[in-house]
Amino acid sequence: MQPIPDYGLSVAEQLRAMTEAGTLQPDRYQFDVAEKLDRILTELKARKPAAKKSALGWMFARSRKPEIPIKGLYVHGSVGRGKTMLMDLFFKLAPVEQKRRAHFHEFMADVHGRIHAHRQKLKAGETKQADPVPPVAAALREEAQLLCFDEFTVTDIADAMILARLFTELFARGCTLVATSNVEPDNLYKDGLNRGLFLPFVDLLKKNVQVSTLDSPTDYRLEKMESLPVYIAPLDDAPKMMDIAWQRVTEGAPEAPVSIQMKGRVIEVSRAANRCARFSFRDLCERPLGASDYLAIAKRFDVVFVENIPHLGPEKRNETKRFIILIDALYDASVRLFASAVAMPEALLTEKKGTEGFEFDRTVSRLFEMRSADYLELHQSKRQNHDGQVT
Incomplete structure (x- = not known):
């Protein structure tokens, strides 16, 4: 929970400096995740800035070659193992202006609000696009090339039913997802209502992120x-x-x-x-x-x-x-x-x-x-x- 010092240009460098300074205990599990996060940093730095798109760019998405996204990372493990700290380090270093970090519940509340606003426009005759998901996804992608979620979890059926369609659109537009969670992807929305309709999102997620486990034997939150x-x-x-x-x-x-x-x-x-x-x-x-x-x-x-x-x-x-x-x-x-x-x-x-x-x-x-x-x-x-x- 303490502010993260600026020790270097990669997550692993910062983690190493913090352990050498005695701020953290050496933890090989954390270093393994840090190296995976650094892979994303390297690929983000290598990607050329995208040309500015029209606000109506979603209308022409089917005629354009989809942008290949940088494969993200999904880190899961028990509480108190350092997932949030690593996300802090990564997000601070991410070399893109269009990045967003949010709690997953906050993000989905925003998504549902945008969908509601689009439907109101449709009802008022201000748009002819009946499906709100493509324009909502396009607007989200314009705002963020990199999406970072702390404590990714799905408990609400309204969220579960829309995730596959929403992230199909986001990934097709080159959005990169980095997330931490207490559960592995296959256990998301476990025992949820109509879970079979949610499973396409799990498959989509695993195709677009690298899944990594952070299960250090030490719970650092309780220790401090x-x-x-x-x-x-x-x-x-x-x-x-x-x-x-x-x-x-x-x-x-x-x-x-x-x-x-x-x-x-x-x-x-x-x-x-x-x-x-x-x-x-x-x-x-x-x-x-x-x-x-x-x-x-x-x-x-x-x-x-x-x-x-x-x-x-x-x-x-x-x-x-x-x-x-x-x-x-x-x-x-x-x-x-x-x-x-x-x-x-x-x-x-x-x-x-x-x-x-x-x-x-x-x-x-x-x-x-x-x-x-x-x-x-x-x-x-x-x-x-x-x-x-x-x-």
Whole structure:
């Protein structure tokens, strides 16, 4: 989570310098992935800049020879093995202006928003193109030659059904994909509804990326963890302790309801002060909220309280999915989290099976890291309120 120093011109060079400086422990598994990332850097540097395309270039895509994409990389492995750090190094060094790094949920929320906007134009008679995917893919490719996804995962059927068509278009236009994940490609959307319709995307993905495993025996996140009193379990004394923490971070500022405007609807926040918000688990995970809602909350607030997190059994599958996405959004935005729960993170999920079991390993790791000194330092360096005071 610490800023990445500029040590060299390749991922492997930077990794080597960091180990020699004592910042990292030598890890041959990480070096193996670094060399694969450097192969992509070399090919990106060798590629000539593409000529600027017309905004309507998608109309003529079938008459042009498809651009051959640079084969990307899909890195999977257990949590805490350094996948995100390696992506940090790679993305910083990538020698292209048109590059985009995003959490996968954020990217797909953007895709669905663009598809909706195109359909509205079709309905209004502003376009005659009935299929929104080609123009949406063309616009995405104009913005990014290189797409980088942290924690690639597919849990939503709407995402699953569109991925093969979307990435067929993106790869045909020369887009390069680099992604990290906790699961190998063949286990994406495992046990998902109508998974057979999703499998063409798995085949497409494996043709366009090199698949690599990063499974170092060391979990570096837990090794460097320094727990701070921001996760309270069990719930016996939680209300009092959460109240004390709330008073401290808000500096006694009066509470007031806040409304976050979304596309066509509003997220109501009943308890907010300064750039802090206080929710119950029920507020956030027992209502029909999604990735775009959690991203909006993470953008609006620097500190988020989540109270009364229960045990998550099979009967709470939807709530578990929302909780996973919520923690992803808060973590990626360096939001400071205060939470109270019935149990410690590793004991919240009562039955580990299917997609939620894989995904919850990441959630547990992130809940631990969000309590660490490193995470809080990153939060303090990135998040400042409008008066310039660190929250």
